[in-house]
Amino acid sequence: MNPSTHPTRCVVDRGRLAGNLSVLQEAVAPAAVMPVIKANAYGHGLVEAGRMFDELGVSRIAVAHVAEGCELRRAGIEVPVLVMGASLPDQLGEGLAAALELTVSSWEGLEAVERAAEVRGEPAGIHLKIDTGMGRLGVAVEDARAFVTRAWDSPWTRVVGLFSHLACADDPDLGSARGQVRLFSDLVDWAESHGMRPPVVHLANSAGALRLPESRFDAVRVGIALYGVSPTTALDLAGLTEGRLRPAMSWVSRVTHVKTQPTGRPVSYGWRWAPQAETRLATVAVGYADGYHRCSTGRAEVLIGGRRCPVVGTICMDQFVVDVGAEDVSVGDEVVLLGGDGSGAITAETMSEWAGTIPYEVLTSISSRVPRHWIQ
Structure with a gap:
């Protein structure tokens, strides 16, 4: 759809987005910022965001699905891409052919990736997902050591990353989030002591990256804050960043x-x-x-x-x-x-209050018939 003729459009400011990345990189250093560009880059435009972050030299970006990663590859974007969701067996071949880093979050998923990698004749780059409390994806933390060992020893996998996800990092009380950090830290310490610490260990989301320094590890997966929006109306994003993050x-x-x-x-x-x-x-x-x-x-x-x-x-x-x-x-x-x-x-925060939802949904609900116009 032509942005010049359609009456409704979104305008994305590259300068603001690049500035937000710089602010976050400074805030979490020495951890790397892994931009999360799933869901059409939170409504901003998947390919445009991926291309910009690639040009800015980030070490890795993250998406939710194999299809998103493949779209980036078709656009010529070569930066490492992590697929954070669980991929179905019939998606693995396409993901591996596109050199995507796949999340493995179950024993069955590990076996499926091994089979797909063997068919291709080369090991698959994977990130192991551990459930420290989110309860959505991942091998239970009590089984994690055996899982890490099994994946590390496999001839058909190359363990690039180890990660989990914080469930309550945006809550006023950080007690449960700190409990997850402790569980994950214990696993990371064990992996390192046994020579199985992968290159990229990551746990923090936007709220965790800004509120829990101990959750940063090697990289932080920053989504909504990167776009200058707070995860919830209760979280003072401006206060956490001295007002330096701006809606893009x-x-x-x-x-x-x-x-x-x-x-x-x-x-x-x-x-x-x-x-x-x-x-x-x-x-x-x-x-x-x-x-x-x-x-x-x-x-x-x-x-x-x-x-x-x-x-x-x-x-x-x-x-x-x-x-x-x-x-x-x-x-x-x-x-x-x-x-x-x-x-x-x-603001997206205000719009979310009107709709009785969260800022994430405001941004990601803007439909594909609304053109995105990127400006310098």
Whole structure:
């Protein structure tokens, strides 16, 4: 879709994203920053983000699925890529052919990778996933030593990394996260004492990297903070980084219709809103099919000409209505959904509160029909 003709678009600022990477590298050194660009780089654009981080010289990037890693390879991006999710047996051949580093999170998964590697005739680069408390993927921590030994001794695997994932690093109480760090540290110490410590040991996510120095190890997997957004509305990202991380993406649309609405005449599906006095309404060319959450109905606001205006009536699939009052608003005017400067900015954190969700979902819900326009 052509960004110049589509009324709704996301604008990604390369300079801000590169600046965020630099801030995080400084904050976690000597650990390396492993940019996480899964889910279309948190809505910012997978290939563009991958290419930029490759050019900036990061040692490794991370995605969720084999398909994402293969898309990067087809774009000519050669930096090492970790696939963090569990891959199905029928995906392994494609992943290995693309020289992706695969996560192995079970005994069965290890055997499947060995078979796929043997078919190709060369060892597979793998990261071993240990479950220290997330309960989602990984070999149980009590079985981890045997698992590491088995993978290390295999002729068909090359153990590049050892990792786990923090479940509660963004909670106010860091007790459980510190417990996971201790479990993982004990395993790492054991592996090192037995000559089986892989080159890349990693545990921290965005919150862990910034709040728990002991969780950093060799690398930190930073996702949402890299894009200048806090993992939760309760976590003070600006305080943790002295305000140096800045949102890298804005989301804008345009006014397609303006009219005067009489007192008491309802608007949109279900007639959930009507003006208490005559007002002017502007229709905006974006809706829930673009990722603007319908559940934000009755709470959302936008910026038009720098002024905050409420979204009124039910948010529709392709458009919604804004009460602009007496403001001078015309067809074609820009509407800021996410972004802006100063005290009037609309943040992903604020949008997540309107929708009753988390900032991650706000960013990753922006659909593929919204063009991403990258600027310097």
